[in-house]
Amino acid sequence: MDSFSTVIRTASHEQHVEAETSTFMSDLLGGRLGVDAYARYTEQLWFVYEALESHAERLAADPVAGPFVRPELYRLAALERDLAHLRGPRWRAGVTALPATRAYADRVRECAETWPAGYIAHHYTRYLGDLSGGQIIRDRAEKTWGFEKKGDGVRFYVFEGITNPAAFKRAYRELLDGVRADELEKQRIVGECKKAFALNTAVFRALGEEFPLSA
Numbered sequence: 001m002d003s004f005s006t007v008i009r010t011a012s013h014e015q016h017v018e019a020e021t022s023t024f025m026s027d028l029l030g031g032r033l034g035v036d037a038y039a040r041y042t043e044q045l046w047f048v049y050e051a052l053e054s055h056a057e058r059l060a061a062d063p064v065a066g067p068f069v070r071p072e073l074y075r076l077a078a079l080e081r082d083l084a085h086l087r088g089p090r091w092r093a094g095v096t097a098l099p100a101t102r103a104y105a106d107r108v109r110e111c112a113e114t115w116p117a118g119y120i121a122h123h124y125t126r127y128l129g130d131l132s133g134g135q136i137i138r139d140r141a142e143k144t145w146g147f148e149k150k151g152d153g154v155r156f157y158v159f160e161g162i163t164n165p166a167a168f169k170r171a172y173r174e175l176l177d178g179v180r181a182d183e184l185e186k187q188r189i190v191g192e193c194k195k196a197f198a199l200n201t202a203v204f205r206a207l208g209e210e211f212p213l214s215a
């Protein structure tokens with residue numbers, strides 16, 4: 001039987017490809033978008049991580065979600081530095097969530113408040129992705145818009161507290177394999193993970209509509 005980390009990875013594979021090849025991501029990675037689109041995307045991430053991390057301390061004491069909560073993953077402070085760089089010191093006054101982002105953040109918050117196992121699905125979908133494909137996005141962003149390497153603008157993608165991402169991801173998969181949930185609950189987590197990917201894709205779709213290429 002496949003380990004849970006393999007099950008969750010396999011189950012979300014198709015949606016991963018969909019997210020990766022979405023018009024917005026392709027345009028972003030292809031260097032075809034302006035820095036404004038990147039800033040708008042970063043704003044959306046801020047709402048998502050606000051939902052993910054505002055309950056983290058309480059969840060750290062939860063027997064199911066607790067082992068996943070690791071301060072070295074926290075991204076909110078890094079996002080805030082990036083936004084101050086991208087939008088200026090008064091960025092908070094202008095930041096707005098797209099309806100798709102609002103729906104995503106609401107769902108994360110709902111899980112954080114009422115269903116710790118479901119929260120794991122959102123945790124996995126974001127942080128493991130940031131540690132993986134996020135590095136490709138960082139590289140592109142640095143090259144396209146000239147941010148200082150690992151500096152302001154791309155700090156979201158820089159995990160200062162994780163020196164060996166491959167080892168961290170291995171340990172994370174072991175945590176998933178040992179998750180304290182029965183088979184039915186594991187299936188529900190997989191379902192929530194698919195939902196998390198769909199919520200991400202919806203945000204990309206909305207961003208794609210906001211930043212269509214003129215070509």
Ligand code: HEM
Binds near residue numbers: 020029126130197
């Ligand atoms: C252009 C965008 C993206 C690229 C280029 C990309 C690329 C990658 C790569 C290369 C890996 C494999 C890393 C490894 O095996 O260690 C990976 C893993 C992952 N990505 Fe992405 N990704 C992108 C977007 C996303 C998005 C939007 C999400 C979800 C929000 C996501 C979630 C994940 C997750 C959860 C994993 C870990 C899979 C596992 O090992 O269980 N990725 N990504």
